Amino acid sequence: MSNAPMTGLHRLVVDAFSGRVLVIAAPFLFLLVFFLGPFFIVGKISVSEMEAVTFKDLVTWSEGVLTLSLKFGTYQFIAQDPLYWQTYVNSVKYAGATTLLCLFIGYPFAYFMARAKSSVQPALLMLVMLPFWTSFLLRVYSWRGLLTEGGWVAEVIVGLGLDQLLYSLGLITAPGKLMHTPFSLVLGMTYTYLPFMILPLYSNLAKMDLRLLEAAADLGATPWTAFWKITVPLSKAGIIAGSMLVFIPCIGEFVIPELLGGPETLMIGRVLWDEFFSNNDWPMASSVAVVMILLIIVPLAIFNKYQAEASDKR
Amino acid sequence: MKAASFNRWFGRGWLAAGFVFLYLPIVALIIFSFNDSPIPNVWRGFTLKWYEALIRDQEMLSGLWLSLQIALLTACGSVVLGTLAAFALVKYKRFKGRTLFSGMVSAPLVMPEVVVGLSLLLMLVSVQRALGFPERGLFTIWLGHLLLGMAYATVVVQARLQDLNPQLEEAAMDLGAKPHQVFWLVTLPMIGQSLISAWLLTFTLSLDDVVLSAFLSGPGSTTMPLVIFSRARLGLNPSVNAIATVIVIVVAVGVVLASYLIARAERRRQQEMASATRA
Amino acid sequence: MNVVSTEKPAFLQIQDVVKDFDGFKAVNHVSLDIAKGEIFALLGSSGCGKSTLLRMLAGFELPTSGRIVLEGEDLSGLPPYRRPMNMMFQSYALFPHLTVWENIAFGLKREGLPAAQVSERVESMLKLVQLSQFAKRKPHQLSGGQQQRVALARSLAKQPRLLLLDEPLGALDKKLREQTQIELVNIIESVGVTCVMVTHDQEEAMTMASRIAIMSEGRFLQVGAPGDLYETPATRFVADFIGNVNLMDGTLDEDEADHCVVGSADCRHYVGHGITGTQNMAVTVALRPEKIHLSRNRPLGHDGQPDPYNTAQGTIKEMSYFGSYTVFHVQLGSGAMLKVSMTNTQRHRDDEFTWGDTVWAHWSRSAHVVLTQ
Numbered sequence: 015m016s017n018a019p020m021t022g023l024h025r026l027v028v029d030a031f032s033g034r035v036l037v038i039a040a041p042f043l044f045l046l047v048f049f050l051g052p053f054f055i056v057g058k059i060s061v062s063e064m065e066a067v068t069f070k071d072l073v074t075w076s077e078g079v080l081t082l083s084l085k086f087g088t089y090q091f092i093a094q095d096p097l098y099w100q101t102y103v104n105s106v107k108y109a110g111a112t113t114l115l116c117l118f119i120g121y122p123f124a125y126f127m128a129r130a131k132s133s134v135q136p137a138l139l140m141l142v143m144l145p146f147w148t149s150f151l152l153r154v155y156s157w158r159g160l161l162t163e164g165g166w167v168a169e170v171i172v173g174l175g176l177d178q179l180l181y182s183l184g185l186i187t188a189p190g191k192l193m194h195t196p197f198s199l200v201l202g203m204t205y206t207y208l209p210f211m212i213l214p215l216y217s218n219l220a221k222m223d224l225r226l227l228e229a230a231a232d233l234g235a236t237p238w239t240a241f242w243k244i245t246v247p248l249s250k251a252g253i254i255a256g257s258m259l260v261f262i263p264c265i266g267e268f269v270i271p272e273l274l275g276g277p278e279t280l281m282i283g284r285v286l287w288d289e290f291f292s293n294n295d296w297p298m299a300s301s302v303a304v305v306m307i308l309l310i311i312v313p314l315a316i317f318n319k320y321q322a323e324a325s326d327k328r
Numbered sequence: 329m330k331a332a333s334f335n336r337w338f339g340r341g342w343l344a345a346g347f348v349f350l351y352l353p354i355v356a357l358i359i360f361s362f363n364d365s366p367i368p369n370v371w372r373g374f375t376l377k378w379y380e381a382l383i384r385d386q387e388m389l390s391g392l393w394l395s396l397q398i399a400l401l402t403a404c405g406s407v408v409l410g411t412l413a414a415f416a417l418v419k420y421k422r423f424k425g426r427t428l429f430s431g432m433v434s435a436p437l438v439m440p441e442v443v444v445g446l447s448l449l450l451m452l453v454s455v456q457r458a459l460g461f462p463e464r465g466l467f468t469i470w471l472g473h474l475l476l477g478m479a480y481a482t483v484v485v486q487a488r489l490q491d492l493n494p495q496l497e498e499a500a501m502d503l504g505a506k507p508h509q510v511f512w513l514v515t516l517p518m519i520g521q522s523l524i525s526a527w528l529l530t531f532t533l534s535l536d537d538v539v540l541s542a543f544l545s546g547p548g549s550t551t552m553p554l555v556i557f558s559r560a561r562l563g564l565n566p567s568v569n570a571i572a573t574v575i576v577i578v579v580a581v582g583v584v585l586a587s588y589l590i591a592r593a594e595r596r597r598q599q600e601m602a603s604a605t606r607a
Numbered sequence: 608m609n610v611v612s613t614e615k616p617a618f619l620q621i622q623d624v625v626k627d628f629d630g631f632k633a634v635n636h637v638s639l640d641i642a643k644g645e646i647f648a649l650l651g652s653s654g655c656g657k658s659t660l661l662r663m664l665a666g667f668e669l670p671t672s673g674r675i676v677l678e679g680e681d682l683s684g685l686p687p688y689r690r691p692m693n694m695m696f697q698s699y700a701l702f703p704h705l706t707v708w709e710n711i712a713f714g715l716k717r718e719g720l721p722a723a724q725v726s727e728r729v730e731s732m733l734k735l736v737q738l739s740q741f742a743k744r745k746p747h748q749l750s751g752g753q754q755q756r757v758a759l760a761r762s763l764a765k766q767p768r769l770l771l772l773d774e775p776l777g778a779l780d781k782k783l784r785e786q787t788q789i790e791l792v793n794i795i796e797s798v799g800v801t802c803v804m805v806t807h808d809q810e811e812a813m814t815m816a817s818r819i820a821i822m823s824e825g826r827f828l829q830v831g832a833p834g835d836l837y838e839t840p841a842t843r844f845v846a847d848f849i850g851n852v853n854l855m856d857g858t859l860d861e862d863e864a865d866h867c868v869v870g871s872a873d874c875r876h877y878v879g880h881g882i883t884g885t886q887n888m889a890v891t892v893a894l895r896p897e898k899i900h901l902s903r904n905r906p907l908g909h910d911g912q913p914d915p916y917n918t919a920q921g922t923i924k925e926m927s928y929f930g931s932y933t934v935f936h937v938q939l940g941s942g943a944m945l946k947v948s949m950t951n952t953q954r955h956r957d958d959e960f961t962w963g964d965t966v967w968a969h970w971s972r973s974a975h976v977v978l979t980q
Contacts, residue, residue: 038423041413041478045432049475052447059450123346126339138343140587145350148579149536151553152572155560156353159360162564164370166356205349237335259438266440269538273560283442290446290543300450303443314438321434322427498667499700501687503714503765513713517704 053307060300061085088301098285098302102309105282108196109264112203116211116260117253119204124215124252125245128222135220142216146209154273157202161192161274168192187276194276202274203264211256218252219245251320258317262310282306354576361569378570388571391552395535398466398551402473402534403527409474410481410526411519417482418489436479445543448472452544464546472540477530484529488522528586532579616679618643618801619664619769624673626659626825633659634670635825641818646795646802648816650809656825657805658773664803665694665771677768688717692769697777699758701746707757708733708742714765732760735794752783759791763798770795772804776811788814809849813837821845837895842980846893853896853945859888859977868916869977872941877916879972884979891978896948898974901935901960906969918969921945923962935960937968 061084062072074081092098127138145153160167171177172190180186185197192198222245230240246253268283275281282302289299361379365372382388413433416423436444452468455461462468492515500510516523541551552571559565617640626634634656641647649657662668664675666687675682682690693714701710711732715725733739736756746754755778762770775791776784792815795802806812812819813833820830828848829841840846843854857871862884869876869892876892884890908914924944925936935947945968960966 034420037412038416038420038429041409041416041433042425042429044409044474044478045429048448048451048471049432049436049444052444052451055451055454056443056447119346119349122339122342126343129339130343136587136591140583141347142350144580144583145354147532147583148354148576149553149556149572151536151538151556151560152357152568152575153353155556155568156357156572158560159564160353160356167352205353208350262438263440266442268440268442269557283440286442286446296450299446303446306440306443310438310440314435317438318431318434322430493698493700495696495698495700496702498665498687499694499696500702500713501667502665502692502694503761504688504717505713506688509717514702 056300056303060088060297060304062297064295064297085297088297089305091298092301092305101280101282101285102305104280105265106309108200108203108279108281109261109267111200112207112264113211113257113261115200115204116208117257120208120211120256121215121253124212124219127212127216128219139216142209142212150206151269154202154206154270157198157205158193158273161198161201163190163193187278194274194279196276196279199271199275199279202270203267206270207260207264210259214255214259215249215252218249218255222248251324254316254320255324258313258320262313262317265310266306357569357572358576361566361573363566363569365566378566381567382570382574385567387550388552388555388567391550391555392571394466394549395552398470398473399531399534401470402477403531405470405474406477406481406530407485407523407527409478410530411485411523413478413482414485414489417486433482434479436476437483441476441537441539442543444475445472445540448475448540449543464544465549468544468546469541469549469551472544473530473534473537476537476540477533480529480533481526484526485519485522488519492518616676617641618645618678619803620674620676621660621664622674622676624660624663624670624675626656626663626668627671632825634663636673637825637827638673639820639827639830641801641803643801644799645818646792646804646816648812648819649803649805649822650807650812650819651822652807655822657822660822661694661771661773661803661805664769665692666690691767692771693762693765693767694771694773695758695762695775697774699746699754699778701754701757701761703746706743706745707738707749710746710757711761711764714761718765728764732764735763735798736760751778752787755779755787759794763794763800767800770800770802772802774806774808775804776806776808784811791815813849821848823848839976840893840978843891843893843978846976846978851896851946851948853894853899854978855892855894855943857890857892859884859886859890862886866972867977873921873939873943874919875916876975876977877972878975878977880977882977882979888979892975893978894970894975896934896946897932897950899945899947899968899970901937901947901949901966901968903958903964903966905967914969917972917974918967919945920965920967923960923964923966926960926962935966937966939968 058072063083063085072082072084074083127135127142130138157167159165162168171180171192177186177189177192180192180197181189186192186195226244226248227240230244231237235243265281266283266286267281268287271279271281271284275284286299286302286306289295289302360371362374362376363371364375364377413429417426417430417433420426448471449464449468452462452464452471456463496514496518497510500514501507505513536553537551538553538557541554542557545551545554556568556571559568619639619641621637621639621641624634624637625632637656637660649660651657659668663670666682666685666689670683673683677691702713705713708729711729712725715728720728729742730739733742736759738753738756738760741749741753741757746757749757755775776787779787788811804812804816816833818830818832819836821828821836823844829836829845831839836845837849840849840852846852846854855871855873855876857869857876859867859882860870860875861868862881864881865879867878867881867884869878869890871892878892882890905920906914906918908916919939921937921939923935924938927934927936930951932948932950935949937945937947939945947968
């Protein structure tokens, strides 16, 4: 800004300043108060003591004595109880499996969408988005019907004898019983999160300059080589975005494991839910949440970095 | 070339299989909503009784009404906050705390809802203990949905805003428009479509949300997804199929209609351009 | 560098303006006086600071230090929407959701003028740029040239005291450019508005502007009329920047008031003007290709003897045919290449030059200029 203060300059500063401050401040404050703030509260409550229906204050003043009571029992419990550890591992395991499956199914899908005739692409995009707009809860519920004994998909799988294969892989508990198994859980999660993988991949692949592939062919590369050496590396940003959009929320998924999962597919979202709603143990639930946040901090940072880079590059 | 045609058919096959996978549950939902059987799994016969029951289903209908109200409020609030956030991120490249801001805006997109729901609830309870309000209910659910909706709205609006030619706004200022006039007369008309997209998107998300609503609702404020969820947990329930079909039809009609209208406007514009150049 | 104008303070004064971006000086102590009614061009390659300077005039950037004064009024602090100048953008920046009519009316409506007056002004603008029948069209329905005319009309609608043009002909193809150059200047002159334009295209600057400032790295290298810049460049950089030039280094042998003699590797130059220099000073002689004539025979001086000055012998190494003229690259004795441009005044010559020919290049005593920088 100019060194010499003038009335005209002053007016400009006021014009710009007030607008700018408001625009940034409103959403910023909202997020600070309602998004970031709560995490600190969760941290605080995880070390508080539970009392009847609600939690005790950390700092109490009675009879001239200031007491700070921090109860780390919950964290101790989590660290020592094998059930919690197993559940966290399960969550990462199933989230990872879902991500890989989504990538395996979704990448070719996005690829062929991006290579389709340009007049057809908007229609394809709409068809992919349409299920996303209809309630995911209802669609997951529908899978119950499809996978229970007698359901369409169950009939097909059993009829083809594939259930024996799934049984031998340990993905289902008994031949013919497809529901409430790791199989049904991962299937349900893959189904729900597939659009989250397809969309960033499609958006990335559609923007790719096809002339690069022409140049590669001109230099002697087969389509297969060109795909692995050019297309895939260039779509790295899309792969990362899609993977993070699937992996991170899957870890804490609650609804799908609840409707499609079984006793041996216990995930951390369910644990948190039970601690809060069934046991009414708020500190416990908070500690579970804190550990979950720590679990996803690294993937979250990766996702954040990708988002920032993507918006800067435009 | 044989390789190219194999590629093409493989591609079409994969896309077709993918779409079958995506739409199978939806189709099944609809078909079994007409199934004359308490267990909507095996076909017994055609009936409309589940729809008749739906009309009398107080629990579901009041849940629907609440969800619609919250969704409406969420959509409006998300668009406002999301547009502000998008502006902040696109127009002002450098300000204190930008990285933090950017992180906070996009985090709800991926953060597991149980974590967001729990933390927000605990904070609201703390506030309630200190100040006496807010009670858990419509307002608290709305706050949670706003958090999520704002993240999505920001993504949508930011994408459009970034593509905007900055010289347009400069031209407006050069011609005498003050900053707020620039926004209303030039920027807003140009991002209008993305605002509508963001509105519809956040409306849908709010209508569909289970976990946040579960944590943040209070007695007497049960949203429709919560009603569906509690019934679905217990087992297969044909009333769910019925409401599902209604929702799917409404949404499908809406999306197809919107796509058609957009395509038609686009085609008309092309025609106008073609006739203009010939003139 | 300052350009001194008449006794009355100039119409537009740029006073020692600096624009500093975090230590990088995009505009580095620039001062300039522009007279009313002038068409002034800022010429330079990308990154030289010309666009930054233009944006400071428009108000989109504020100077780090220095002042911009229009008719005695200091504009430095005013935002763009309060300044009495208007800009025609490089991308035209026509509002896509408004018609041609509404685009032109936009600025007038911001002033709060009554509808009838707005209408009248818009109509006269449309007539000026000959787009009256396109009033109801939207920008995407117009050709590039038509869009430009709308942009021009829009920027003139408010009758600004200063018109700013940002690379006005950049988006047009060659044929259209030539035609538009003339049209543009006619319109600007008929309206009578003072104009500052920014361009990287020499031809554009030379044909349209009455005065040009050559900018490099945030500074003015030379300011003057196109002819002055071309024929009397101040430095090697300027000589090389505008058009084509042969630069020959040499030492100053004689220096008088009306002439000087410079000895260089291939010849001795008799230059028809004096410079203030010292004996044996290192100088450069700048000679434009079109001022050189090629012949097979050694040129003779006034006395009938071979001319000792301004001649050099060489071999034709390259020839480039441009239709109306041909450019020869002649290699001189020292190995240096001389670029010579000759108009093809006749369709065929019996003694046409070809590769490998030995020729004599010669030029007049007023053809070249001696540069000390």
